[in-house]
Amino acid sequence: MKTLNNLKPGQSGIVDRITAEGALKRHFLDMGITKGVAVTMERVAPFGDPVAVRLRGYSLSLRRAEAKKIVLEAGA
Amino acid sequence: MNGKKTIAIIGNPNSGKTTLFNRLTGSNQHVGNWPGVTVDRKTGHVCHDGVGVDIVDLPGIYSLSPYTQEEIIAREYVLSDELDGILNIVDAANIERNLYLTLQLISLGLPMVVALGFMDDVRAQGVQIDVAELERRLGVPVVPISAKKGENIHDLLDELAHGMRVPAQQPTYLHGVGAAIRQASDLLRPLPLRECSLPFYAAKLLEGDKELWAQYGGDMPRDMREQLDALAEGMHSHANSTDNEMVLADALYDYIEEVVRACFKRPKEHKLTVTERIDRIVLHRVWALPIFAFFMFLMFWTTFGPFGSWLGGGMEYLIQELISPAVQAGLTAVGTAEWLINLICDGIIGGVGSMLSFLPQIVILFFFLSVLEDTGYLARVAFIMDTLLRRIGLSGKSFVPMLMGFGCTTPAVMAARTMENDADRRMTIMLTPFMSCSAKLPVYALVAGAVFPAHQGLVVISLYVLGILMGVLAGFLLKKTIFREVSSGFVLELPTYRMPSFKGTVLNMWQKAKDFITRAGTIILLMSVVIWVLQNFTPTLAVAQDAGTSILGVVGTLIAPIFAPLGFGAWQESVALLTGLAAKEAVVSTMSVLYGVGGGAELTALLGSVFTPLSGYCFLVFTLLYMPCMSAFATIKREMGGWRWAFGAAAFQTVLAYLAALVIYQVGSLIL
Numbered sequence: 001m002k003t004l005n006n007l008k009p010g011q012s013g014i015v016d017r018i019t020a021e022g023a024l025k026r027h028f029l030d031m032g033i034t035k036g037v038a039v040t041m042e043r044v045a046p047f048g049d050p051v052a053v054r055l056r057g058y059s060l061s062l063r064r065a066e067a068k069k070i071v072l073e074a075g076a
Numbered sequence: 077m078n079g080k081k082t083i084a085i086i087g088n089p090n091s092g093k094t095t096l097f098n099r100l101t102g103s104n105q106h107v108g109n110w111p112g113v114t115v116d117r118k119t120g121h122v123c124h125d126g127v128g129v130d131i132v133d134l135p136g137i138y139s140l141s142p143y144t145q146e147e148i149i150a151r152e153y154v155l156s157d158e159l160d161g162i163l164n165i166v167d168a169a170n171i172e173r174n175l176y177l178t179l180q181l182i183s184l185g186l187p188m189v190v191a192l193g194f195m196d197d198v199r200a201q202g203v204q205i206d207v208a209e210l211e212r213r214l215g216v217p218v219v220p221i222s223a224k225k226g227e228n229i230h231d232l233l234d235e236l237a238h239g240m241r242v243p244a245q246q247p248t249y250l251h252g253v254g255a256a257i258r259q260a261s262d263l264l265r266p267l268p269l270r271e272c273s274l275p276f277y278a279a280k281l282l283e284g285d286k287e288l289w290a291q292y293g294g295d296m297p298r299d300m301r302e303q304l305d306a307l308a309e310g311m312h313s314h315a316n317s318t319d320n321e322m323v324l325a326d327a328l329y330d331y332i333e334e335v336v337r338a339c340f341k342r343p344k345e346h347k348l349t350v351t352e353r354i355d356r357i358v359l360h361r362v363w364a365l366p367i368f369a370f371f372m373f374l375m376f377w378t379t380f381g382p383f384g385s386w387l388g389g390g391m392e393y394l395i396q397e398l399i400s401p402a403v404q405a406g407l408t409a410v411g412t413a414e415w416l417i418n419l420i421c422d423g424i425i426g427g428v429g430s431m432l433s434f435l436p437q438i439v440i441l442f443f444f445l446s447v448l449e450d451t452g453y454l455a456r457v458a459f460i461m462d463t464l465l466r467r468i469g470l471s472g473k474s475f476v477p478m479l480m481g482f483g484c485t486t487p488a489v490m491a492a493r494t495m496e497n498d499a500d501r502r503m504t505i506m507l508t509p510f511m512s513c514s515a516k517l518p519v520y521a522l523v524a525g526a527v528f529p530a531h532q533g534l535v536v537i538s539l540y541v542l543g544i545l546m547g548v549l550a551g552f553l554l555k556k557t558i559f560r561e562v563s564s565g566f567v568l569e570l571p572t573y574r575m576p577s578f579k580g581t582v583l584n585m586w587q588k589a590k591d592f593i594t595r596a597g598t599i600i601l602l603m604s605v606v607i608w609v610l611q612n613f614t615p616t617l618a619v620a621q622d623a624g625t626s627i628l629g630v631v632g633t634l635i636a637p638i639f640a641p642l643g644f645g646a647w648q649e650s651v652a653l654l655t656g657l658a659a660k661e662a663v664v665s666t667m668s669v670l671y672g673v674g675g676g677a678e679l680t681a682l683l684g685s686v687f688t689p690l691s692g693y694c695f696l697v698f699t700l701l702y703m704p705c706m707s708a709f710a711t712i713k714r715e716m717g718g719w720r721w722a723f724g725a726a727a728f729q730t731v732l733a734y735l736a737a738l739v740i741y742q743v744g745s746l747i748l
Contacts, residue, residue, distance in 0.1 A: 018322070023143045027567050029325035030139035032173045037329070043355070046364045047463035050566055052355075056172040059355070059570040061459045063466075066565050 005067035007041035013072035014038055020069040032056045033070060080128040082158060083236060087165035088174050089136030090571035092193040096165050096223040097133045098580055127237035140180045142287040145498050154184055161187035161240045168198045175332045179247050183279060185272030187240040191232055192220040202343040210339040215244035224577060246275050253327045256282060256311040263303055267292060282308045283320045351572045359456060368460050372479060375444040379437050380483035380514060387436035395429035419608055427604025438487045439589050445491055446584040450576035455568055462566055468548045469555035471566055474504040481511030485708035489715055499559045505715055506725045509704040510547035512540050515660035519699050522664050526683035527692035539700050546701055550732060603706045607658050623670055628654055642737040643691030659705050690744045694737040701733030
């Protein structure tokens with residue numbers, strides 16, 4: 001299973017589903033992380049965590065543990 | 077005047093909401109508090125074309141979910157009957173995510189207008205927007221503006237005064253989910269809900285919104301509830317899903333993508349935006365840290381370094397050397413009683429004045445914080461520092477307040493306002509006092525100089541390190557006890573870099589300064605009087621001949637045995653620690669008064685005989701860790717929203733201080 005956390009800077013993927021629950025799931029949805037949206041890994045913070053991704057024309061930072069809860073479509 | 081209405085201005089964080097609010101209302105603003113929370117409630121007034129409009133600035137939110145403090149405030153307000161309409165500010169350069177909130181607002185069915193902001197940014201990127209089509213698809217008036225340049229502000233005011241209208245259609249009635257929401261809206265009619273907002277309630281109840289179910293679920297007739305459940309079930313099974321929150325968010329974003337495709341024409345090739353180019357440098361894996369360190373140094377050095385101290389000293393000179401003697405002379409001339417002169421000059425002007433001497437530093441600090449936040453760099457600070465601070469249960473945004481704590485706890489605690497997560501913010505406020513503030517340095521210098529003449533510097537550094545370690549320890553403790561709630565994590569927008577507006581920055585600084593002065597004039601005034609009375613009267617309310625017989629002295633004698641296990645049992649030390657509550661540097665002056673010696677070498681020599689190296693060190697450890705001065709205490713009370721929190725934090729810090737000094741003294745006595 002490929003998650004957002006597996007992307008290297010510069011790589012992109014398509015969101016398949018999110019496995020988070022509760023407030024985090026709500027927050028993901030509100031920030032536009034929905035099925036079918038394209039996300040690009042932009043960069044990794046100096047200490048290796050969190051990461052910054054680009055989607056829907058803006059940049060979002062999230063921790064690696066959170067990025068693992070965003071499952072990407074297989075292939076590509 | 078033909079009428080008067082109240083309008084709420086709502087938008088995403090970083091959507092230019094504050095700039096627009098300032099532009100619309102000018103300096104005609106009032107800053108208050110939302111009941112029970114420390115989020116600012118700003119209201120402004122504008123009169124246009126014979127219509128008076130009160131504008132309420134709601135906190136920046138991404139959605140009407142009931143999770144963050146800001147969302148709860150905004151949601152309660154838009155569902156209340158206080159407002160006549162909504163002004164929704166939308167960042168045209170970040171349109172998809174901004175329209176997500178717009179669609180939710182439309183489902184409230186209130187008169188509305190959309191201000192499409194940052195039009196100049198969008199044009200610079202070569203994007204063309206079909207505003208008429210956007211208006212048609214959303215069903216509400218859309219006014220393209222540039223709040224900074226004042227573009228179309230007049231048109232927007234026209235809309236606010238006369239043109240706002242109820243949404244022509246409900247985009248929430250979308251393919252797939254529309255039928256269910258419409259049926260649920262009809263079902264809910266018997267409930268005491270605002271009729272125009274039924275689509276909002278329907279969508280939220282179908283989603284399983286806990287707050288609304290708790291509020292209305294109980295009153296629902298059984299068949300209504302069953303039919304709602306059936307609709308909710310149908311909604312997600314229709315979409316091959318198990319989760320209506322996701323189904324609905326997908327539907328909203330699908331609709332938004334359709335709208336954006338129809339109304340926004342983007343150039344073929346994607347040009348790197350200015351923000352992306354800046355981030356390549358500022359968030360570079362190697363350069364990010366040095367650049368960040370430089371900015372922090374600049375801020376810290378300007379605030380607490382020569383410039384800030386010079387301004388602070390000037391303020392102190394003004395109050396102590398000019399105002400105080402003038403008042404004294406004036407009062408003497410009109411024959412005021414000596415005790416009253418003493419109270420006014422020493423007690424009140426002295427106490428309030430020592431707090432006001434922080435004012436220049438606070439204004440400078442808030443200048444930097446305001447610029448850091450408005451440019452968008454503050455979010456990057458959090459991004460850079462998050463990993464380090466997460467280990468002690470804080471988040472990246474705690475870094476700036478913690479760093480400021482080394483200068484002065486009062487503004488540092490105020491700086492924690494930039495954190496949106498309430499648990500993180502409270503924890504940061506409670507831990508900031510462990511960062512040794514600059515007022516404690518004279519105490520360290522004096523005592524360490526007296527008992528460790530050869531290793532003074534090392535001892536002082538060890539105290540700073542101990543403060544940080546205790547902060548880390550306290551962080552673990554708090555995380556395991558009162559702040560156990562699961563944090564909402566670190567999902568943070570890295571906003572577009574913007575040039576801060578001069579007007580906004582000045583306004584922000586002025587509001588902070590005003591807030592601070594108000595506090596100095598009320599709570600600090602009161603506390604200064606209390607401390608003065610304690611210092612100058614005996615328990616039988618006669619004038620104390622010397623400090624030892626004053627109430628403070630008696631209390632000091634009374635509590636002195638408590639400190640005996642820590643190695644310093646003399647009443648003078650206890651009294652010095654008590655006066656340290658007024659201001660930490662007062663510990664030094666009190667000791668010199670109580671021991672009846674002048675400052676400097678004389679006091680140093682004397683303390684060398686009063687303290688052993690171990691007891692002297694323990695005295696410093698206690699000074700480092702016990703509750704902060706009254707200025708910081710009053711600020712903590714204000715920011716935490718209650719005495720219970722302020723006293724809780726003070727007790728927590730004092731107990732930790734006691735235990736730390738106790739352990740060091742007892743273990744030290746065994747070894748040495």
